[in-house]
Amino acid sequence: MEPVPFPVFEAAVQVAGQALYWRNSLRQIMRNAGVSENGYEKYSEASKYQIFRNVWDDLDRAGSPGRKVQYKLVAALADLEKADSKVPDLEAGNASIRNLRLLAKRENILVSPQDLAREQRRQAAALRAEEQYAKRAQLAQLSEIFNSLHSEPDTQKRGYAFEKFLAALFRWAELDYHGSYKTETDQVDGAVVIDAFTYLVEARWRKSPAADAELGGFAHKVERRIDATRGLFISMAGFREEAIGLYRRAKENRLILVDGADLAIILEGRLDFTDALRAKVNAASVQGEPYVSVASL
Template structure:
């Protein structure tokens, strides 16, 4: 098992683009070939079949099963490929890349956490910064979300998702309120962004949601004040028919986010509060109920 901390894993996953099950731009075939050439291992061996079996989950299983030297070698090769195919341009990306290089060097040299690699003169920070503590908290939420994907009791998974969202709101100081009841209706919760209140609804169905649940939520939002907005978490998205239905004849008052959006946020790809502000702007300017994360993050 490789000696990796939560912070280190979070940094590596962000740099390697492991949100949504991916690893950089690899296909199943090219990832298998790359790993085999790098460390003479078959990443599609059953021993690496963790959770959904996605490319990202197989790399996570590889980290958990292989020793420091092997993981360090593969990471060094992945980082070299990443920098060749998509060089770091802004200062934050460059710092993240250098941090990940030091992680790979430490593992390759056999050093444990907290020990400096002999290949670098960079000091090892013993006390995590506020940003690193924030990344740890995001990493913990991400691990919990991944576990929910394979939770056999889907009703229990839905309840745990609500609690996870509440903690995510708290992490970004969004003043969350837990689920509450009004006369004749149940509200999954609410939060506050820039002094504006948003109602929350979360559904985790196996297929994209149809219009029924969304129309009910629209009624809940419209039944409050004229300035109330909403956020609907549909883990597997919504159908095109549903999106069209909630826009017919009315201005949309809420936007939809997906499980992919959540995973990218928990990977640290975009701060949650900034993500919400950009979604709010798209809703106001374009009546965009849905928007792919890549578009929001650009």
């Protein structure tokens, strides 16, 4: 942070001496800006002009932290609406405020509320654009990893890599994800929290579509948990139609089904991952449909 230009400092001294009547007003401004109680009190018997100069010198010796306080002092004095009505020369007091405000703006120490709001909007937009670019780049990397898994000949190695890929995808979507774990009764590939519901995750990368027996085994894991638990079954090869039909007609279904085609569309950036899962949950809740293709969304 650059030092406050000398003309701005001198203008601030004049405001302290001419626009403020009570020493306590200067004391309060200094305290609000970050000057310690002792930093003010040791000069409290001096004139307001000299109090300001002495405190300023102390802030100079404090280095960068002191400089930040100096900027705050200038801004606070320039922000005064008008001089105190009891000052000996009201016109001179008001003129000192206008002069400080003019110099501070010229040196970009003080900006108008409109300019500040405009700059904050510009910075926020730039930050959003940067974040969106980073998210797209991360999604592109995930897509490359996903595509590379198709050429992995070792099915066991590919299965482990698929679980790691899904964990990275959940993190990219900023979802609370817990990796694979074992209990005394079963093993779970992972768990993710979506809209206050915990979803157990089952990840399969096999040549044939998942059949009723596989879905049933996973559904049993889910049913052993409390009612707020659901299941997210991810099968790269999809699901046998008769298996989907069974859960479509089931009295109670707590499974959401995702296939490789769904993942491919999400990785292309055509639909947000979390939005896709919510749409599938909505279809299961409203229509009783355990599987809805992301392509149809």
